[in-house]
Amino acid sequence: MVTRRTIRSLALAGVLAALAGVAYALRWRQNPSPCPYSQRVWIDLPRPLISRSRLCEVLEPRPGERILELGAGTGYYTGTVAAAVRPAGMVHAVDVQRPMVADLRARLRERGDDNVAPVHGDGRALPYPDDSFDAAYLVLVLGEIPDEERALAELERVLKPGGRLVVGESLPDPHFVTRETLRERAEQQGFRFETDVGTRGSYFARMSVPPSTNGN
Template identity: 70%
Template sequence: MIAGLLGLALLAGLGYALRWRSNPSPCPYAQRHAINFPRPVITRSRLRDVLQPRSGERLLEVGPGTGYYTGMAAQAIEPSGTLHAVDVQSEMVEHLRTRMRREGTQNVEPIRGDARSLPYPDDAFDAAYLVLVLGEIPDQERALDELERVLKPDGRLVVGESLPDPHFVGFEGLRRRVERRGLAFDARVGTRAGYFVRFDVSPSGEPTDSVE
C-alpha cells in the first residue's frame, strides 16, 4: 500500500516536472522558500570566484528571486558599484527590496523587467549573471541576445545551472549558443550536473584561452 502511494507520488512529481520543463516559467512567489535552500555546488563563493566582481563595477543580475546571491555580489562591488537586479515578478522585486533594506545593503536597484527586453541601453554593464534562470525564460535566444547587447565590450557573463532543476540547461549546448554571439568561453567550475560558466565579450570576436 505504502509502496503504491509512493510510486504514484513519484509519477505525479515527474509529470509535474515534465510539464514545467515544456512550459518555461519562473518559480512562483508562493514557492519562494524552495529557492532559499542551500546550493552545495553552485555556492555563493564559487559564483564570486567565477564572476570576479570588482569595486566600482556596474553589475546586472537577471532573475534574483529573493536574493540568494544578490547581497554577496553587491558587497563585492562596494563602495561605489551598483547592482541592478531584474526580475519578471513584481512580488520578487518587492521581496528583494525589503530584504536589501533590512540587511542594510544600499547599492542594489531591484527592478521589474523581462530578460527578453532588458530596460537598459547598449554596453551598460561590466558583468551580468543569472543562476537557475535561463531555462525558465520562454525565449532563451532572445534573452542571450539581450545579455550580449547590454554588456560592455570587455564585459563578462556568468551562467549557473544545477540539477534537479527541471529547467536545467546543459553546458555544451549553452557554450555553442553563447559563442555564436561573439562571447568567448573563459572558465567553468563544477560538474555536468551543476556548474558555473563564464564567457567574456571579445571585441575582436576571437575566443580567449579557456581555464578549467
C-alpha cells in the same frame, strides 16, 4: 497491525506520487517559467555546489563595477556580489515577477544594503541601453526563460565590450541547461567562452563579450 493490503496501498500511493512528480517536472520543463513566488522557499535553500563564494570566484566582481543580475528572485546571491563592488559599484537585480522584486526590496531595506537596485524586467527585453554593464550573471534562470537565445542576445547587448557573463546551472532543476547547450547558444549570440568550474550536473560557466575592434 499493518496488513498486507495496507502495505500494498501505501506502496501504490508512493508510486502514484512519484509518477505525478515526474509528470509535473516534465510539464514544467516543456513550458519554461520562473519559480512561482508562492514557492520561494525552494530558492532560499543552500546551494553548496553553486555557492555564493564560487560565483564570486568565477565572476570576479570588482569595486566600482556596475553589475546586472538576471532572475534575482529573493536575492540569494545579490548581497554577496553587492558587497564585492562597494563602495562605488552597483548591482541591478532584475526579476520578471513583481512580488519577487518587492520581497527583495524589503530584504535589502532590512539589511541596509544601499547599492542594489531591484528592477522589474523581462530578460528578453532588458530595460537598459547598450553597453550598460561591466558584468552580468544568472543562476538557475536561463532555462526558465521561454526564449533563451533572445535572453542571451539581450545580455550581450547590455554588456560592455570585454564584459563578463556567468551562468550557473545545477540538477535537479527541471530547466537545467547543459554546458554544451549553453556554450553553443551563447557563442551564436556573440559571446566568447572562457571557462567553467564544477561538474556536468552543477557548474558555473564564464563567457565574455569580445573587445571592441573600432578603437572605442
